[in-house]
Amino acid sequence: MKKLGVPIGVLVILVWCLLPVVWIISLSFKSEESVTAGNPGFLPSDGTNAGWDNYNKVLTDDLYDFFPRAIINSIGISLIATTLSVIVATLAAYAIARLEFKGKKLVLTMSLAIAMFPVVSLIGPLFDMWRTFGIYDTWLGLIIPYMSFTLPLAIWTLSAFFREIPWEMEQAAQVDGATSWQAFRKVIVPLAAPGVFTAAILTFFFAWNDFVFGISLTSTESARPIPASLAFFVGADPFNRPASLLAAAAVISTIPIIIIVLLFQRKIVAGLTSGAVKG
C-alpha cells in the first residue's frame, strides 16, 4: 500500500492536469455541428470526426483571416520583447550583482514595486498615452509594457545567477588580458546562460499569454496577438461560439510555446559552473 501511494498520487495529478488539454485537443478534431448539437462524446467518432477541417478553416478561411496574422503578431512581439528584456536585464543584473553604486537599493525596490503593480490599473492611462504618442495598435505599443513588466523578474533571476559566479572567474579573465566587456561576454554570460534562458522563458510566457494589454492596446489585426484575437472568433450563428474552431486555434497557439520551451530547456542545465573552482 505504501509503495502504491506515490504512483497513484502522481497519476491523479497527471489526469487532473492533462484532462483539459486532452479535451481541447479532442474538441479541435470534432465538427462544429456536432458540438453545437451537444453531447459529441469525449473522443471524435464516426459522426463527429472533422479531421483537420477545423485547422484548415482557422488558418485559411477568409472569415478568420485575422488569425494567421495574429500568430505572426504574437511571435514577433513576444520574441522582440523577450530579447530586449533579457539583454537589458542581463546588463542591469550584472551591475546589481557586481558593482557598488548609489541608488542600487532604489533600483531593486523600484523593480520589485513594478512587478507587484496591478496591470489592470495601468490600462487606462496607457491607452490614452499610447494614442497621444501614436503607438496605439502597433507592435511597439505592446512590446514596451511587456518589457517593463517582465524586466523586474528577469533582473532578480539573473542577479541571483550572477552572484553565484565566483569573482575569481572575472579576475582571472582580466589578468589573462580581457577588458571588462570581454570578461563579461566571454566568461560571465556563458556561465550565466541557465539564468539567461530561465529569464527568457519566463518573459516569453508572460508576453505570449497576455490578454489584457493585447485586447486593450490594439484595435485592428495589425498588432492584435493570439489571446486577444481568440475573442473575435464568431461563427455563422452569433449566439453559438464556434467551440471546435476555438479549440483548434488554441492548440495552434500552444505549439510555439512548446517549441520554445524544448529549445531553451536544454540550455537550462544545472551545475554548469562545476569545475570552475575547487569544491
Add this chain to the structure above:
Amino acid sequence: MAAITMQNIVKKYGDGFPAVNDVSIDVADGEFMILVGPSGCGKSTLLRMIVGLEDITSGDMVIGERKVNDLAPRDRNLAMVFQNYALYPHLTVYENIAFPLRLAGASQAEVDQKVREASKTLELDEHLERKPGNLSGGQRQRVAMGRAIVRDADAFLFDEPLSNLDAKLRGQMRTEIARLQKRLGITTVYVTHDQTEAMTLGDRVAVLKRGILQQLATPRELYENPLNLFVAGFIGSPPMNFLPAKVSGNTVELPFGNVTIPADKASAAQGKDLLIAGIRPEHFEDASVLDASAKTSGSTFRATVDVVEWLGNEAYAYVPYEAHTDVEAQLNQLEKELEGESLRTQLVVSLDGASRIKEGDEAEIWVNSAKIHLFDPESGENLTADRSAAGTIPPDMDAAAPAEAEGEADAGDATDLTK
C-alpha cells in the same frame, strides 16, 4: 621577463586599516620570491596589488621599467594562478589554456602550437578536450598553470596554489613548480602560508606580519638568523623553543640549568635582565648517543621527559617546565600571532633515532649552546643575530605600529625615519 620593485607599498581599506603597511621588496629578474605569513598578514593583498586586482593606496609598483600603479591588470602582462584555480568551466582544457592567446588575437596556428607545447610540459595531452569539471584537483591545478605559462608573461604570480591539494599531490606539484620556474627562468612571486613551500621553493622569502615586512632573506638566513621572535617562531617545524633566560657573563640561566654561550653572543645580551632564549629542537640531543668530543662543545642538563614521539629516523621528546610569568605573557602573545593555541610551556627536543629515552625517564640532554638565540622580551628583537647574514633588514618596523602595547617586532638597528 622583468624585475618587480615595490617601494613603500601601503594598502588601506575603507576603515583606515592598513592591510599592507610600508612594504618595500625588490624581486630580481628571474628570482623566485615567496611571500609568507599567517592569515591576515597582507601577503595575498600584496600579490593582488602586483597584478592589479587591488588599488595601491600609496607607494610605487614598478615592473620592468614601467610604473604600473594605475595600469589595468590586462596591461601589466603578468600571469596568475589563483588559489581556487578559477578555470573557465564552459571551456575545454584546450580552450582554457588558449584563452589568453585568443584574447591577444593570436593566429590559430600559433595558438595550437603554444597550447600543445604547454600541455606537453604539464602532461595534459590526453585531457585537452575535457571540461574542467571532469578533472581531478591536481589536473585542474595543472590547467591553471598551463594558462599561465602559455603566455610570454613578465612574471608569474601564485596565490597559495597548492593549498587545495592533498599532502602527497602538494609535494609533487611543489617540485613541479620549482622545476618549471628554473627551466623558464621567469620572475615569480609566490604566496603561501605553508613554511615547507616557503623554505623549499624560494630564492628569497619575505615574512610578513599584520601588513609589515618582518624579514626578507634566503631560507637559510631566515632559519639561522631570524631577526625577531616572530620570524624565529614562524620558520621551522617543530617550532623553535622559547625559554626565559638570564645572562650573567658567559652563562645563561635557563629553567633547567645553566649553559655557557660564546662570548660574542653573551656581550650582545649584557645589561638586560630577563631575556627569551630561542633554541631549535635539533640543537638538543640525547647525551648518551653523542661521543665525548661532541659533548664538550655544549652543555648538558638532566630533565624528566614527559612524552616521546619516535619517528624512526628521529624522535621528539617533550619536557615541561615552569615559565616565568613575565615571559609567559609575551610567549602567549607570540603564539596567538602564529595562529597557535597557548598550551603548556614545554620544551620540544629532537633526538637521534638511536636514542633509548622512554616516557617518564629522567634523561641527560645535551644542548648546542652556540646555536642559542637571545631575544629581548619587550621588542622581540634578536640580540644575537648575525646581521651580515640575515638578508635585507626592513627599516623602521616599529614605527609602523607604535601604538601596539604588546611589543611589536623591532628590527633593532634600523634607523627610524618617520619619527
